[in-house]
Amino acid sequence: MEYRALVRPQVASLKPYTPGTTVSQARKKYGLDRFVKLSSNENPLGTSPLALEALRSMTDLNIYVDDDHAALRARLAAPYGFGAEHVLVGHGSNDVVRTLFTAFLAPGDEVVMADPTFSLFPKDAVLFDAVPVKVPLRDGVHDLDAMLAAVTPRTKIVVVCDPNNPTGTRVEPAAFERFARALPPQIVLVVDQAYREYMPSGSVEGAEFVRSRPGTVVLRTHSKLYGLAALRFGYALGDPEVIAYAQRVRLPFNVSRPAEVAALAALDDAAFVRRSLETNEAGKAYLARELARLGLDAYPTAANFVAVAVPGTATEAYEALLCRGIVTRSGDALGMPGRLRITIGTPEQNALLIEALAALARDGAPAPA
Numbered sequence: 374m375e376y377r378a379l380v381r382p383q384v385a386s387l388k389p390y391t392p393g394t395t396v397s398q399a400r401k402k403y404g405l406d407r408f409v410k411l412s413s414n415e416n417p418l419g420t421s422p423l424a425l426e427a428l429r430s431m432t433d434l435n436i437y438v439d440d441d442h443a444a445l446r447a448r449l450a451a452p453y454g455f456g457a458e459h460v461l462v463g464h465g466s467n468d469v470v471r472t473l474f475t476a477f478l479a480p481g482d483e484v485v486m487a488d489p490t491f492s493l494f495p496k497d498a499v500l501f502d503a504v505p506v507k508v509p510l511r512d513g514v515h516d517l518d519a520m521l522a523a524v525t526p527r528t529k530i531v532v533v534c535d536p537n538n539p540t541g542t543r544v545e546p547a548a549f550e551r552f553a554r555a556l557p558p559q560i561v562l563v564v565d566q567a568y569r570e571y572m573p574s575g576s577v578e579g580a581e582f583v584r585s586r587p588g589t590v591v592l593r594t595h596s597k598l599y600g601l602a603a604l605r606f607g608y609a610l611g612d613p614e615v616i617a618y619a620q621r622v623r624l625p626f627n628v629s630r631p632a633e634v635a636a637l638a639a640l641d642d643a644a645f646v647r648r649s650l651e652t653n654e655a656g657k658a659y660l661a662r663e664l665a666r667l668g669l670d671a672y673p674t675a676a677n678f679v680a681v682a683v684p685g686t687a688t689e690a691y692e693a694l695l696c697r698g699i700v701t702r703s704g705d706a707l708g709m710p711g712r713l714r715i716t717i718g719t720p721e722q723n724a725l726l727i728e729a730l731a732a733l734a735r736d737g738a739p740a741p742a
């Protein structure tokens with residue numbers, strides 16, 4: 374049977390999402406006992422202890438979750454003066470993107486985005502027969518003027534990823550404000566702020582634009598700061614009318630009760646949040662200092678990862694670090710040739726990383742076996 378003839382043409386052209394290398398894959402390849410996983414921007418301190426405690430005391434898993442998630446949605450909305458009706462929940466923010474695109478994208482619509490940015494955006498646009506319009510970054514940062522110039526009457530959605538994955542860079546708040554004001558109101562502005570909590574003060578707070586520009590939708594996640602990547606919880610903040618349309622196509626029960634319970638508990642875990650942010654800030658300062666000492670350029674990061682320029686190709690550098698037990702992400706797989714994307718780890722992990730990068734800067738990448 375030739376299934377290619379059956380599959381939707383746009384699906385035939387897609388490649389499956391490739392996540393970062395897992396520790397078990399690295400172990401299989403190199404046979405080392407210990408790996409430091411700095412490939413997926415996870416919280417190096419683990420999971421919020423309050424979330425874990427709440428998960429341990431869960432019962433009644435035979436009962437479906439209350440799919441309204443009213444308490445959680447109200448809680449997420451409250452810091453911005455919004456209500457539950459401003460919040461769309463998802464099985465990670467990936468799922469939120471899928472839900473929004475399902476609701477809004479029709480064949481031939483254009484989705485303006487930076488290049489490179491989070492790979493799900495161009496892929497999901499293609500899935501709905503829409504056209505990703507990719508606007509190159511300028512010096513590693515969203516070129517908002519060029520993105521505005523790329524808007525046409527066919528533009529349905531504009532995506533700003535702030536901080537941007539894979540570069541870690543943020544947009545300048547005054548420039549974003551001008552951009553948001555200039556964007557025609559009928560365009561949905563998606564602001565992916567998966568790393569919002571790590572940003573320096575004075576950065577863009579996407580949620581504030583929901584009020585001043587109602588077609589704005591902000592994406593947030595518990596996968597990073599709260600250490601709940603495996604559980605899957607993300608959400609969008611947006612105008613109630615936009616959210617209500619997305620609700621029509623959201624998959625029922627897409628957020629499990631364990632995810633709901635852990636997500637709520639994590640929001641109360643001020644101690645874990647503080648420790649996580651302090652660890653990230655200290656790691657960021659250490660890496661900035663050490664990378665400069667090694668003569669390795671890194672984009673200024675507003676997130677929990679850095680995009681580091683490496684000698685040779687990114688894939689060679691990735692392999693060289695992997696055989697020393699450090700798992701990173703090759704920029705070759707992310708549209709960022711010549712750089713690695715590296716999660717900021719614990720002090721011990723960061724020191725091991727710098728040791729491996731120093732060897733790489735000194736000796737170059739070993740010849741492929």
Ligand SMILES: Cc1ncc(COP(=O)(O)O)c(C=O)c1O
Nearest residue numbers: 465466467491538567594596607
């Ligand atoms: C910019 C950005 N958006 C969204 C996501 C997806 O996060 P989630 O785990 O909530 O699906 C990621 C994950 O790496 C990301 O970097």
